[in-house]
Amino acid sequence: MHSTPEALDLARIQFAFTVSFHIIFPALSIGLASFIAVLEGAWLRTGKPVYKELCLFWSKVFAVAFGMGVVSGVVMSYEFGTNWSGFSSFAGPITGPLLTYEVMTAFFLEAGFLGIMLFGWNKVGRKAHFGATLMVAIGTLISTFWILASNSWMQTPQGFRIEGDHVVPVDWFAIIFNPSFPYRLAHMAIAAFIVAGLVVAATGAWHLLKGRRDPAIKKMFSMALWLLLVLTPVQAIVGDAHGINTREHQPAKIAAIEGLWETEKGGTALNLFGLPDMEAETTKYAVSVPHLGSLILTHSWDGEIRGLKSFPKEDRPNSTIVFWSFRIMAGLGVLMIVLSVAAWFLRRKGRLYDSRWFQRFALAMGPSGFITLLAGWVTTEVGRQPWVVYGVMRTADAVSPVTAQQVGVSLFVFVIVYTLVFGTGIYYLLKLLKHGPALPGSADDANHTARRPLSAVTQSIEGA
Amino acid sequence: MDLTLAWAAIIALGVLLYVVLDGFDLGIGILFPLFPDEHDRDVMMNTVAPVWDGNETWLVLGGAGLFAAFPMLYSTVLSALYLPLVLMLVCLIFRGVSFEIRAKASRTKHLWDLAFIGGSAGATFFQGVALGAFLDGIQTTDGRFSGDAFGWFTPFSIFTGGALVVTYALLGCCWLIAKTEGDLQRRFYRIVWPLTVLQLATIAVVSVWTPFQDQGIAMRWFDSPLFYRLLPVPVLVVACAWIMRRSIRSKHETRPFVMALGFVLLGFVGLVASISPHEILPGVSLWDAAAPRSSQLFTIVGAAVILPVIVTYTTLGYWVFRGKVRHGEHHYH
Numbered sequence A: 001m002h003s004t005p006e007a008l009d010l011a012r013i014q015f016a017f018t019v020s021f022h023i024i025f026p027a028l029s030i031g032l033a034s035f036i037a038v039l040e041g042a043w044l045r046t047g048k049p050v051y052k053e054l055c056l057f058w059s060k061v062f063a064v065a066f067g068m069g070v071v072s073g074v075v076m077s078y079e080f081g082t083n084w085s086g087f088s089s090f091a092g093p094i095t096g097p098l099l100t101y102e103v104m105t106a107f108f109l110e111a112g113f114l115g116i117m118l119f120g121w122n123k124v125g126r127k128a129h130f131g132a133t134l135m136v137a138i139g140t141l142i143s144t145f146w147i148l149a150s151n152s153w154m155q156t157p158q159g160f161r162i163e164g165d166h167v168v169p170v171d172w173f174a175i176i177f178n179p180s181f182p183y184r185l186a187h188m189a190i191a192a193f194i195v196a197g198l199v200v201a202a203t204g205a206w207h208l209l210k211g212r213r214d215p216a217i218k219k220m221f222s223m224a225l226w227l228l229l230v231l232t233p234v235q236a237i238v239g240d241a242h243g244i245n246t247r248e249h250q251p252a253k254i255a256a257i258e259g260l261w262e263t264e265k266g267g268t269a270l271n272l273f274g275l276p277d278m279e280a281e282t283t284k285y286a287v288s289v290p291h292l293g294s295l296i297l298t299h300s301w302d303g304e305i306r307g308l309k310s311f312p313k314e315d316r317p318n319s320t321i322v323f324w325s326f327r328i329m330a331g332l333g334v335l336m337i338v339l340s341v342a343a344w345f346l347r348r349k350g351r352l353y354d355s356r357w358f359q360r361f362a363l364a365m366g367p368s369g370f371i372t373l374l375a376g377w378v379t380t381e382v383g384r385q386p387w388v389v390y391g392v393m394r395t396a397d398a399v400s401p402v403t404a405q406q407v408g409v410s411l412f413v414f415v416i417v418y419t420l421v422f423g424t425g426i427y428y429l430l431k432l433l434k435h436g437p438a439l440p441g442s443a444d445d446a447n448h449t450a451r452r453p454l455s456a457v458t459q460s461i462e463g464a
Numbered sequence B: 001m002d003l004t005l006a007w008a009a010i011i012a013l014g015v016l017l018y019v020v021l022d023g024f025d026l027g028i029g030i031l032f033p034l035f036p037d038e039h040d041r042d043v044m045m046n047t048v049a050p051v052w053d054g055n056e057t058w059l060v061l062g063g064a065g066l067f068a069a070f071p072m073l074y075s076t077v078l079s080a081l082y083l084p085l086v087l088m089l090v091c092l093i094f095r096g097v098s099f100e101i102r103a104k105a106s107r108t109k110h111l112w113d114l115a116f117i118g119g120s121a122g123a124t125f126f127q128g129v130a131l132g133a134f135l136d137g138i139q140t141t142d143g144r145f146s147g148d149a150f151g152w153f154t155p156f157s158i159f160t161g162g163a164l165v166v167t168y169a170l171l172g173c174c175w176l177i178a179k180t181e182g183d184l185q186r187r188f189y190r191i192v193w194p195l196t197v198l199q200l201a202t203i204a205v206v207s208v209w210t211p212f213q214d215q216g217i218a219m220r221w222f223d224s225p226l227f228y229r230l231l232p233v234p235v236l237v238v239a240c241a242w243i244m245r246r247s248i249r250s251k252h253e254t255r256p257f258v259m260a261l262g263f264v265l266l267g268f269v270g271l272v273a274s275i276s277p278h279e280i281l282p283g284v285s286l287w288d289a290a291a292p293r294s295s296q297l298f299t300i301v302g303a304a305v306i307l308p309v310i311v312t313y314t315t316l317g318y319w320v321f322r323g324k325v326r327h328g329e330h331h332y333h
């Protein structure tokens, strides 16, 4: 049995759909795990109840996000074999060990200490509990390390040779620390913190708008905005460096991101907006700024950037998609910087907790982290097409010998199930956020240590 | 040392650990329908809430280990078993999410109970189906799957699916005997023997049926040296059943669980004996399917160091949550 083009397209849609759903939850849990560890550490040091309060509250949110991350992640680890058997038998000798290391060093660590972190408040001492929280947080970061090593190797492969019908690893250090890895790791880890920071800030803003002014709300609002003030500009700088790296290793991706068709001499303009047309080989309605492209991507006035026409037609990624996905990411990134700087000004004027327009702004920006994150991944992944292992294996050769019907049916099932299950999950997450941390002195505040935060909302939140 | 065999052993051990650990926790979902009371269900779920995620991670390790050490097997077997595996994953989603949401829901709590039951039973069933289909043999040409999309759907695989449901239900029941007390515990004692009888029946049927499925398996089983080495297996099964009976009578709390583990272990021995490393897929030996040495070596170094650490802190986790789980214990108002 051989795969058909329809099976390939369906398998792609299925992968994009399931991984997009997956990445939303880990991004939030990577960020929140570290945030919770900081809160717990602050509580141990200062003994102030507000930290414990916040710690318990965000642990509940974390538990839900984490659970969803786990179940959607298990799907991913099997999908390579079910849908991409061509890829997994060819590249498995490299991506398999990387995934195995992720399981051994990260997934077990998270899962092993999660129970103590969530249910162990009364079972172990304070320090031991903090240790468990730290382990979980570190686990999420180790996980990021391995999965991005794997993905980056697929983007900029090195350290291997090809023998028969599969790759043979030659130099593991070169494989893991491949050229795009440091940039992607930094960019993604920061992205996860930004995602979580924006969610925390938006939750704070919601409760401020509703009139709450207790220390827990103010504290989390303020902490999140400090974090964003530091990280959003750093993210732009890392992103810029990432782009320069990509120009070197994946020039076709950069040409597609910029909607550039011709290789211009003596300085390349930057298309701010436009509509790249793959058929007509031109970017329609382009609004461009002379020399800016060279300036950003080569950091020189007249640096050369290769246009898409210098690549064979069958090797060109879809410029229409990545042109826009990139602009969504970078645009929202700039907006995040505006948000954080505005917060800084308000803070200096002592109006951070009173300015309603700012609170509405912060609330509106709550989901923007997720959108930016997905836009970034779409840029990266669509931009590397038609290759699954860049320059080595084409996506079309990666797909499993399964029928289009099989993939179609399972895609259908996934769409229904994900919408239903994760839809409800997100609904409960929002309910939790709306409920907010316990009010000081209320029955469910920090003195009543919840021992079952997985279902920590002891009072039902459904009707709330 | 033969890295390929070492990897096969690690994966086999991982699968065994998975069956044992996630087995009892899936079994709890399978037993849910017999315990309609909401508070009983809370207790049942609480006995595994802190550990289920770690248990499931062994499944991920099995998949990833196969991917790393035998990419060719991983890709062939997984695409051959496409539908049962996808269905298993979907069931695991329902069940994993119900852990988080069931307790937060009020109006829709019964729906999440259903999701937990269906997810647990379904995931178990499809694992069993996948196992049966693998024993049935997977059709390949040039190292790629070339069989039918529904090749896995046979009377034998359906039966092994059902058999695994029984196995996990028994494991779950014995776990709950150890973790509960009072009236609830008494009710587990009441169903544990019928489950054991069912388990014995399924073991018998699978043992008779398996050699008929595949000539290779029949030859291995009745090949004389192996035959004599396997001879103690049925004897031990009977011994386990006998001890089980006695421990239930004397209301021993942990021994039934140990005996249920005994059944799993013995079944596993039979299973391993059925699979020939020289013919892991038709015409493909374990060594043909192996990843390059550099891949296996890189990963096994890590496994040798890290797996013992994992086992240590996993044990620690179980120890922290040792003891009985009581009604309402986790509720704070």
Ligand code: HDD
Residues within 6 Å of the ligand: A012, A013, A015, A016, A019, A020, A023, A084, A147, A150, A151, A154, A373, A374, A377, A378, A381, A382, A385, A386, A387, A388, A395
């Ligand atoms: C470790 C690997 C890995 C990781 C972490 C990701 N992807 Fe990916 N992605 C692949 C590995 C991959 C792949 C297996 O390599 C695919 C399948 C077909 C292909 O060409 O690449 C792919 C395809 C693919 C496509 C289809 C591209 C096309 O057909 O034009 C999209 C839209 C995405 N991915 C989106 C994402 C998103 C939103 C991700 C994270 C949030 C993501 N990918 C993470």
Ligand code: HEM
Residues within 6 Å of the ligand: A019, A022, A023, A025, A026, A027, A029, A030, A065, A066, A067, A068, A069, A070, A071, A072, A073, A074, A075, A076, A077, A107, A108, A110, A111, A139, A140, A141, A143, A144, A147, A148, A188, B053, B056, B057, B060
């Ligand atoms: C296709 C690629 C991916 C695969 C195969 C994959 C696989 C998995 C699996 C199997 C789990 C569950 C682990 C468990 O049982 O505890 C998981 C969870 C997780 N994944 Fe992914 N993953 C992928 C993409 C990513 C990416 C891109 C990131 C982040 C950069 C990421 C970060 C995490 C984290 C932190 C968890 C822990 C659970 C959580 O925090 O929600 N994964 N992943």
Ligand code: HEM
Residues within 6 Å of the ligand: A183, A184, A185, A187, A188, A190, A191, A192, A194, A195, A235, A236, A237, A238, A239, A240, A242, A243, A246, A253, A329, A330, A331, A332, A333, A334, A336, A369, A372, A373, A374, A375, A376, A377, A379, A380, A381, A383
């Ligand atoms: C304004 C500043 C930003 C710039 C200049 C920038 C730049 C880039 C570039 C060039 C890529 C493509 C990498 C490739 O070629 O494969 C990328 C990918 C990505 N971006 Fe950004 N980015 C910015 C802001 C953000 C923000 C704020 C987030 C999330 C909160 C984000 C999340 C991502 C993600 C998840 C990816 C895919 C993973 C990766 O390749 O690192 N980016 N970014």
